[in-house]
Amino acid sequence: MSSMSEKVLIAGGGIAGLACGIALAQAHASVQILERAPALMEVGAGVQLGPNVTRILNAWGVLAVIEKVASYPSSLRARSVKSGEVLATLPLADMTMRYGSPYITIHRADLQHALLEKVQALGVNVQCNSPVHQLPMDLHKTADALVIADGVWSNLRQQLLNDGPPRMTGHLAYRALVRQADLPEYLRTQDVSVWMGPKLHVVQYPVRGGDWLNVVCLTEGQLRGVTLQELQDWNLSKTPQDTRTDLQAALTGACAHLQALVEACSNWRLWPLCDRPPMQSAAQHARGCVALVGDAAHPMRPYLAQGAGMAIEDAADLARHWTTLGNQDVSQRFTAFAQARWQRNARVQARAICNGEIFHATGAMRWARDMGLRTAGKRLMDIPWLYG
Numbered sequence: 001m002s003s004m005s006e007k008v009l010i011a012g013g014g015i016a017g018l019a020c021g022i023a024l025a026q027a028h029a030s031v032q033i034l035e036r037a038p039a040l041m042e043v044g045a046g047v048q049l050g051p052n053v054t055r056i057l058n059a060w061g062v063l064a065v066i067e068k069v070a071s072y073p074s075s076l077r078a079r080s081v082k083s084g085e086v087l088a089t090l091p092l093a094d095m096t097m098r099y100g101s102p103y104i105t106i107h108r109a110d111l112q113h114a115l116l117e118k119v120q121a122l123g124v125n126v127q128c129n130s131p132v133h134q135l136p137m138d139l140h141k142t143a144d145a146l147v148i149a150d151g152v153w154s155n156l157r158q159q160l161l162n163d164g165p166p167r168m169t170g171h172l173a174y175r176a177l178v179r180q181a182d183l184p185e186y187l188r189t190q191d192v193s194v195w196m197g198p199k200l201h202v203v204q205y206p207v208r209g210g211d212w213l214n215v216v217c218l219t220e221g222q223l224r225g226v227t228l229q230e231l232q233d234w235n236l237s238k239t240p241q242d243t244r245t246d247l248q249a250a251l252t253g254a255c256a257h258l259q260a261l262v263e264a265c266s267n268w269r270l271w272p273l274c275d276r277p278p279m280q281s282a283a284q285h286a287r288g289c290v291a292l293v294g295d296a297a298h299p300m301r302p303y304l305a306q307g308a309g310m311a312i313e314d315a316a317d318l319a320r321h322w323t324t325l326g327n328q329d330v331s332q333r334f335t336a337f338a339q340a341r342w343q344r345n346a347r348v349q350a351r352a353i354c355n356g357e358i359f360h361a362t363g364a365m366r367w368a369r370d371m372g373l374r375t376a377g378k379r380l381m382d383i384p385w386l387y388g
């Protein structure tokens with residue numbers, strides 16, 4: 001069996017790095033997390049976590065901690081951007097009955113905070129201000145394994161796989177958070193809604209125990225004159241007011257409800273979305289004693305709301321192989337992990353791309369989508385292979 005003496009270095013203390021820290025520490029590895037930032041800060045806004053993810057958080061003892069700050073939306077509604085019509089509704093309240101675990105929405109800072117507390121309680125050393133610039137040539141001198149969890153712009157992935165930078169998707173994400181108490185009654189909601197329109201969609205859901213509303217508008221377009229650094233910053237240096245004006249222009253023709261929602265949010269932030277094509281082989285997940293997890297391994301479009309989810313699944317799967325193959329060497333454990341894992345990540349990445357095309361459909365495809373949702377929406381929106 002693997003023993004306490006086996007040391008794992010994790011590069012990156014985002015959701016993937018912290019999740020791996022928890023899972024591997026619980027599998028009795030001695031873990032150190034090296035994080036580039038001076039402090040672990042909240043990036044982004046809200047995340048949705050399906051039952052496939054909350055099941056793992058529950059097993060780690062993290063779900064009980066986030067219970068108070070998470071929201072438990074009762075349904076997922078597909079709506080038309082133009083008319084506001086509710087095209088279909090998927091009940092979420094019975095996810096626990098159907099899949100054994102709830103569907104939650106949560107502020108990213110609340111999730112990150114709970115993961116950090118857990119990992120530290122397990123004795124993992126989280127060292128901020130510690131960028132890992134180079135793949136260690138003599139890894140065996142300092143550790144038994146390295147887990148690369150440094151996100152979509154992973155420098156270490158480049159050194160390991162040499163497969164170029166992520167690609168621009170041509171999609172832009174506008175995000176805002178607003179206190180529900182500051183909204184007129186009719187704009188407040190405890191549901192998840194996905195509003196679909198030509199070449200854009202809007203997602204809204206409650207966070208912070210339902211007190212805040214997270215709103216994300218996704219449009220198609222390129223930004224000119226953006227530096228690589230700005231791309232990596234999760235927030236372009238535009239004022240929230242300019243950003244809202246751009247967004248209002250993109251939403252011309254949207255229903256009054258959406259226009260009012262965009263107007264009511266004042267802190268719009270924008271960044272272009274980048275991803276990679278779906279994974280093509282196990283070799284993209286691990287080589288020797290080095291494993292890649294989270295966005296460093298499989299950055300995806302957020303249209304299935306599973307990027308953080310797959311990072312958490314990576315961590316659970318890595319630890320499972322660490323334990324069950326504890327009598328084999330680390331590279332064999334990592335190879336088995338990679339072989340078991342890459343196809344699911346590839347499938348989720350592909351489905352996210354496909355969702356984007358469906359959400360943004362125009363013409364006949366849009367008509368067929370709306371008809372399908374009206375007649376069989378509940379079945380189409382449920383995803384047993386993912387949640388089960």
Ligand SMILES: Cc1cc2nc3c(=O)[nH]c(=O)nc-3n(C[C@H](O)[C@H](O)[C@H](O)COP(=O)(O)OP(=O)(O)OC[C@H]3O[C@@H](n4cnc5c(N)ncnc54)[C@H](O)[C@@H]3O)c2cc1C
Nearest residue numbers: 012014015016036048132150151294295305306307308309
């Ligand atoms: C608009 C939008 C909405 C989303 N919604 C959802 C959702 O609803 N549900 C969901 O599951 N996912 C969602 N995601 C995806 C999710 O945010 C990501 O998949 C997830 O945050 C990836 O986590 P990570 O730890 O792999 O990467 P990151 O969060 O990027 O963390 C990487 C960490 O590594 C550090 N780092 C970088 N370089 C180095 C280095 N050289 N050395 C040491 N440390 C380094 C960074 O500082 C950072 O802390 C969404 C994404 C977007 C853009």
